[in-house]
Amino acid sequence: MSRLAGLTGFKTLARREILRFLRRPRNTFVPPFVTNVLYFSVFGVILGDRVGEISIGASTEPIPYILFILPGLVVLGAISNAFENASFSIFHGRWNDYIEETLTSPMSYSRMVVAYIVAGATRGLLVGGLIAVIGAFFTPVGVAQPLYLVAFALVITLLFSSFGVVGGLWADDWDNLTMMNQFIVRPLVFFGGVFYAVRELPSPYQELSMLNPMVYMVNGVRYGFLGVSEVDPNWSLAVLSGLTAAILALDIVLFKRGYGLTD
C-alpha cells in the first residue's frame, strides 16, 4: 500500500470520526453549552460578585473571579470532550464490533491511532472555543498570548484524546467509561486550580497540587488568555508535550499489540 493510499486511509478515518460528532450537534455542543452557561452564571456572576478579585501572582494585578475561572472552564470542557470522544468512539466500535471495519483494513496502526486522536482533539478544541465564546458574553476577555493559547489548547486536547484511546481500549463496560471521566478526569480538573489559585492553598496542599498535571494545563491556557500564570508556561508546555508524545506512543503500541482489539 503506497504512502498516498495510507494517507487516504488516515484522512477517511479522521473525517469519519469528526463527522460522527458534527452531525449530532445536540449531543456534542448543547450539553457543554448548558453546563457552562450555568457555571458562568453561578460561579462567575453570583458567587463571583462575592469573591471579587483574585490574585495569582505577587507581581500581577488581581483579576475578576469570572475572568479567572474562564480559562479553567475552557480546559475542563476541552479535555473532557477530547477524552470522551476518543474513548467513546473506540469503545463503541469495540462493543458493536464495527471497529473491525478499520482493523481489517490495510491502514497502519499508527495512522489509525492518530486519526482517532486528531478527531478527539478537534472536538475538544471546538467545545473549548464554544466555552470561550460563552464566557465572552459574561465578561470581556482578550487573548494576551495567542501563540501560547493555541499551543496549550492543541497539546491538552491531543493529550486527553490520547488518554481517551487508552480508556477506550481498556474499558470492558460502559460503566468503565463513565467512571474514568467522572472519577478521574473531572476531580483532577476541579483540584487543578480552575476555581481557585493554587498559591492560596496552605502547605502541603499547594505542593501536592503541583503534582496534578491539570494545574499546568489550566495555568497554561490562563497564560494564553490573561498573560498571567502560577507556573512557568514554557516549562508546562514542554512537560505536557512530552507527556502527549509518551501517551501517543503508548496508544500505538497498544494498537499494534491488539490490546482490547484482537483475541
Next chain:
Amino acid sequence: MTGAIEVENLRKQYEGVQALDGVSLSVPEGSFFGLLGPNGAGKTTFINILVGLVRRSGGRAEVFGHDVEDDYREARDAIGLAPQEFNVDHFFPIREVLEHKAGYHGIPASEAAERADEVLKQVGIYEKRDTRFNWLSGGMKRRFMLARALITDPDLLILDEPTAGVDVQLRHDLWDLITELNESGTTILLTTHYIEEAERLCDEVAILDSGNLLTVATPEELMDRGPDKIRVTLRNPPVGTPDMPMLRGGGAGSEDRIEAVEMDGDQLVVTATQGGLVAPDLVRALDRAGHEIVNFDISRTSLEEVFVDMTREGGSDQESAEAVAADGGERQ
C-alpha cells in the same frame, strides 16, 4: 505459483481451548474453496487470523505470499471479508459506510463514491443507499455485507456463512453473484453450514473439526469416499435378504465394496462404496439366483452425509481421521 492462502501448522489457543491445532492448508489462486465444519470447528478463528482480528499462537499464515502479521497491510489489502456476525458502523448511511471502507483501503473519495454505487447496484440494494444499516431487512443486511466485502475489489473474498438465515431466492442470487466473481478471477473462501452450497459452488473443500483439518478434497472425491445406496425392486421379494455368495461376501470381486445389505419392503438395499462398480455384478448375481428385477436405482452419498460421518468421527476418532488422510486428504 503462490497460493491465495498458504497456512502451515497454524495454531490458536484460547484459555484452555485449542481452537486451531496445527492446520496446514493451501488455497490456490482463483479457486472457489469451501471451509466446512461443525460449530466450534475453528472456521471463524481461521478466517479471523487471516484478517488480523485474532493473533495466531503459532505457525505460518500468508495471503498471496504476505505474512498476515509481518506484512499485514499487503495481506489485508487483498482481502474482502463478509463476516458471519454483523459488524457495521450504524452511525452512517450504508453508502457512506462503503465509502469509508474504500477510503481505509486507500481508494480516493471520488472513486470510492462511484464504487459504492456500483456495488450497491450489484447486490441489489442501491435504492437503500441513504438508509442506515440497522434499518435494513435481514436479507438486505446480508446483501450489504457482501457489498462491503466487494467495495475494495479484493483478490480474495472471504465469506463466512454468507447465506445464513436468508431465503431461498436470495441465496440463489448470492450464489450467482459469487460464482460470477470467481469466474472473473477472484479467489473465494467460503464457510457454510449448507453443505449443498459447498457441493454446488466449491472446487475444493476442507473439513475442520475441533481445530483439526480432517481432509481437503474436491466435493466429488469426498462423495466417492462415502457409500452409495443401490435399491433393487424385485418382482417376488424374498422374506429375508437373498442368499447369494456375493451378498455374503464370499465371492471375489466387487463384493468387497459392499458394506450392508437389507430388505426394505420389496426392495433390496445394498450399501456399497462406488456403487456403480458393484451394480453390474449385483444384477448378474440376482439374475443367476432367479430374481426378477422390476426397478433399479443408485443414489450417491451426499456431501452432507460424508461431512456428518467425518465430523462425527473426526474430532475424537484418531484412526478414522488418519484413514481419511491416507485416502488422499490431509490431517495435522
